[in-house]
Amino acid sequence: MKRRQLLASAAALGAMTLAIPAFAQDEKLKVGFIYVGPVGDGGWTYQHDLGRQAIEAEYGDKIETTFIESVPEGADAERALTQLALAGNKLIFATSFGFMDAVINVAAKFPDVKFEHATGYKRADNVATYDARFYEGRAVIGTIAGRMTESNKIGYIGSFPIPEVIQGINSAYIHAKKVNPDVEMKVVWVYSWFDPAKEADAAAALIAEGVDVFMQHTDSTAPLAKAQEAGALGFGQASDMANFAPSPRISSIIDNWAPYYIKRVGAALDGTWASEGTWAGIGDGEVVIGEITETVPAEVKAEAEALRDQIASGAYHPFTGPLKKADGSDWLAEGAVASDEELSGMNFFVEGITAQIPQ
């Protein structure tokens, strides 16, 4: 739904509630979403919208959902959230890190509305946060990348140098290095979550540096199109991106928000909703490894799937020592596992990555 329609429906609703005040009592639970990108981005926002569709399928007539797409991370976010709250939404999902302060500000003004913020760290009584352990999936595709590279150069297209993205780069590198000690990691930052032309240029820059397998932490399919042209390999990001299978897309890391959304809407419906922070991974079904295509040899596929299952069962943590930081200082001792606090504030590369994190 576009903003204009939403305004109109908000006005209409306002008029209705004025006319029949009792109407509001037995109303359905209204659930609102704001998205940072277009629903059709085929990546991040698309997956959140699949989650929205999943709650509609699950709860049917008991709920009603609304979304506003392509909301910039700034003053507009606050406006969009306020509109959703005024339109009677009692549970609102804000699905991008940059909405964080807007969520906190608007939540303070609407204490009886429940807010959920994706990938943030600021909570309040009516603001919960949720995130997924994407680094678990990165470990699996990093393993595949390490095995599949012939030039021993793998690449990573990063969006912004924030902990979530740095975790992914480190995790992918650590596991590529485990299966291929000669592997080298090249990193390009594009400073955008969604800029297809720039993402394509970033992929081309990596390919020109000899990279033949790369991963991305940006939302468009443009890097895969570039990979196809150049004969390189890549992975679907956030979504399946199956259009590019079996090659150049050899597997994918999929965000599956449906289980979480179903759980939280259920809690809001039966009155057990409480503010909390959730960080779930492969084991909870929030991070899914997409189909590993036949371009990948069977033994590599088996190896990747074994790692996936070990992570899912909790038998293995992707950040297990011994690990050093890129500057040579010690980080994790033999067998030690990184704490969630350390991970969520991660601002360094591990030993072996020669790229710099822009300050």
Added chain:
Amino acid sequence: MIDLTTLIPMLMAASTPILFAALGELVVERAGVLNLGVEGMMIVGALAGFATAVATGNPYLGFVAAAVAGAAVSMVFALLTQVLLANQVASGLALTMFGLGLAALFGKAYEGIKAPAVGPGPLGLNWIVWLGLASVPAIWWFLNRTRPGLILRGVGENHDAAHGLGHPVRRFRTGAIAFGGAMAGIGGAFISIAIVLQWTEGMTAGAGWIALAIVVFSNWTAPGVLAGAWLFGGVTVLQLRLQAAGVAVPVQLLSMAPYLATILVLVLISARQKFSRRAGLGAPGSLGQNFHALR
């Protein structure tokens, strides 16, 4: 360190969308019209070109359709500013929003589809890149060496004088607007058909605004537009390449460079305004002003 034989083709391809859009806008502004709707026309071209390329399987037909679609939406702007004499700045901004909305609406059906690829031409660059390059001397020649080009410039410099001499001001301006729309459409289609190969909403990501900046940077000359497009496109590509090569450069500084260069050029132009005007450079005299024959 960085191989120039791969850097230069990358730079040329990356700057092609803004080169087309800026060349189109150059002609529009030389005719005395300020069309801020470049972004809107580009995204409409990106969608129309993509849809046609998918439907026909021929990417070149896609570019033709993009030019037609870009010119068609630019006629909305022409109607507003040339017939109804609406404010050009407001109409241009409206055209951008209209184009973005229109493309988003009709683009839903094309999400997740792949476009047929444009085959490589000389040096591994496709023919559209070369067409963009060839447009530079062609437009320079048209504006400086042909009678219609000189009349168009006259219309842009002083529409009352041009009218007094019996030149059809509105017709020239409408033609220029259509040409600008067609060029912006081709530029947008280059993004969807040749760079990204998919349709996604908002995929031009501000390229139209950069094209507008380049026209100012170029001091309203075709060779200047080429230099500006390569500078803006080049810096983007260069900073990505430097990162991939592992060279620690302050990325923000490089990204800022084209804008700093634009400011510098603007300062130089105003400092040498007298010289510039004598040499026939600088902003067209009637830029942004509406023309009404009865005035």
